[in-house]
Amino acid sequence: MNENERRDLIEGYLERLSEELDDIPASARRELIEDVRSHIEEAWAASEDHSRAALLNILERLGEPETLAREERDRSGLPSALPEQKQVPLIAQSGTLSNRAVEWVLGIVGVALSIAGALFVWVSGPFASVWPFPALALVMWVILGFAGLAGVALDGEGGSRRWGLLTWGATGALLGSAIVGLLEFGLFVLPSAVVLALAGVLGDRRRGRNTLRQLPVAAAAGAASLVLILATLVVAAAIYQYSRVEASPKYPSYVTAPARPVPTTEATGAPSTRPSSAQQVEIPNVIGLPEAEARRLILAVGLTITQANYQGPGDTPDEALNRVPPGHVLSQTPAPGTLAPRGTAVHLAVREQ
Amino acid sequence: MIDKQGLITQMRKGAVEYCILALLAGRERYGYELVQALSRVDGMLVTEGTVYPILSRLKREGLVKTEWRESQHGPPRKYYRLTPAGESALEEFKAQWKVFAEAVEVFLTRGKEL
Numbered sequence: 001m002n003e004n005e006r007r008d009l010i011e012g013y014l015e016r017l018s019e020e021l022d023d024i025p026a027s028a029r030r031e032l033i034e035d036v037r038s039h040i041e042e043a044w045a046a047s048e049d050h051s052r053a054a055l056l057n058i059l060e061r062l063g064e065p066e067t068l069a070r071e072e073r074d075r076s077g078l079p080s081a082l083p084e085q086k087q088v089p090l091i092a093q094s095g096t097l098s099n100r101a102v103e104w105v106l107g108i109v110g111v112a113l114s115i116a117g118a119l120f121v122w123v124s125g126p127f128a129s130v131w132p133f134p135a136l137a138l139v140m141w142v143i144l145g146f147a148g149l150a151g152v153a154l155d156g157e158g159g160s161r162r163w164g165l166l167t168w169g170a171t172g173a174l175l176g177s178a179i180v181g182l183l184e185f186g187l188f189v190l191p192s193a194v195v196l197a198l199a200g201v202l203g204d205r206r207r208g209r210n211t212l213r214q215l216p217v218a219a220a221a222g223a224a225s226l227v228l229i230l231a232t233l234v235v236a237a238a239i240y241q242y243s244r245v246e247a248s249p250k251y252p253s254y255v256t257a258p259a260r261p262v263p264t265t266e267a268t269g270a271p272s273t274r275p276s277s278a279q280q281v282e283i284p285n286v287i288g289l290p291e292a293e294a295r296r297l298i299l300a301v302g303l304t305i306t307q308a309n310y311q312g313p314g315d316t317p318d319e320a321l322n323r324v325p326p327g328h329v330l331s332q333t334p335a336p337g338t339l340a341p342r343g344t345a346v347h348l349a350v351r352e353q
Numbered sequence: 354m355i356d357k358q359g360l361i362t363q364m365r366k367g368a369v370e371y372c373i374l375a376l377l378a379g380r381e382r383y384g385y386e387l388v389q390a391l392s393r394v395d396g397m398l399v400t401e402g403t404v405y406p407i408l409s410r411l412k413r414e415g416l417v418k419t420e421w422r423e424s425q426h427g428p429p430r431k432y433y434r435l436t437p438a439g440e441s442a443l444e445e446f447k448a449q450w451k452v453f454a455e456a457v458e459v460f461l462t463r464g465k466e467l
Contacts, residue, residue: 030405038385041428067403068403
């Protein structure tokens with residue numbers, strides 16, 4: 001056996017040991033690993049047989065990393081020193097439903113909730129206006145939900161104790177996306193994050209891990225998803241800017257409102273009496289749209305944003321007010337369909353929130 | 354009643370600490386040497402690696418002291434030595450173990466006659 005193979009075997013063993021000891025104070029962990037390393041070197045030096053089998057025998061006699069880790073926890077008097085089988089179930093009574101079964105249920109419910117949240121955001125009108133959130137949320141939340149469930153599934157007896165981190169990472173990332181989208185739709189992903197967090201806590205208890213030590217991973221994943229979404233927003237904003245210059249905005253297929261004319265500055269075969277100069281823009285119909293959507297549409301065809309005039313009861317007769325939901329456009333000037341020079345300001349009257 | 358395997362495991366766990374102290378009485382040894390000595394007698398060690406958590410606990414409790422020293426053959430070795438506290442813990446255990454082991458022996462061998 002060459003030196004590289006030898007080192008790989010030894011380091012692999014010590015790496016597994018280090019993983020098993022992830023909930024033990026770093027100083028104690030380092031000491032144990034150094035002791036074991038020194039043992040392996042001594043045993044190797046003392047052995048006349050320098051084959052791969054001889055090294056495997058040395059490691060075999062040392063014991064499974066999990067056994068050593070359990071011994072270390074027992075001997076160091078950590079709170080997690082209870083042997084796994086003696087852990088008191090948090091929710092379930094043994095005999096009726098095991099802790100593990102509850103974790104599975106929570107994991108599956110977590111996935112179901114993440115899918116449900118994403119679908120709801122996808123199909124519900126008002127939320128669909130905030131491009132690119134629905135697409136991103138649908139894909140991301142579903143993936144994260146399944147990642148959480150995978151963490152629960154892999155965190156069984158005998159597997160690496162690190163799998164619990166997967167559940168916590170997914171939970172953190174879901175929370176991160178909830179924070180970014182809080183105002184519009186973030187609340188719809190919270191239930192799945194909460195349920196997965198519960199599964200994480202149960203898994204940690206069963207495996208004797210310290211939940212507090214898992215939280216940095218959850219926080220990092222949350223920050224990562226936050227950054228990812230913000231970055232996507234920046235890209236999306238750049239695309240909008242670009243499509244405005246192109247004067248031929250492309251809308252995702254789901255951005256459709258009833259009876260909205262397709263905004264365009266291209267010649268549409270209109271009568272030649274209409275000046276077809278590129279400087280002229282057809283005013284889009286934004287009546288009945290949410291204010292943010294209306295503003296975006298106006299910007300997109302090359303007109304300018306205006307200040308909106310907010311109308312409440314007393315400003316406008318109730319029957320006019322009630323034609324649109326709060327926050328939606330009541331009326332606009334210039335009127336829809338008229339032509340105006342590029343850059344013209346469009347004035348909006350919006351029903352008060 | 355505690356299950357048999359668990360009881361034996363617990364007894365071995367409790368006793369192996371004192372066997373280590375006994376091996377260190379009068380002479381210092383390094384980790385691998387201790388493991389070798391313990392495995393020379395059947396029935397004391399199940400997995401060699403578990404000696405190291407025990408050693409670090411004995412150290413934390415002040416029963417042994419450690420010192421790294423250069424070795425002529427290979428990497429430095431960590432030597433373990435009894436502290437005065439370790440010596441008195443060993444003496445106390447010896448006295449009590451003798452009484453206890455003899456008592457158990459009496460019941461196991463002459464239980465019928467009593």
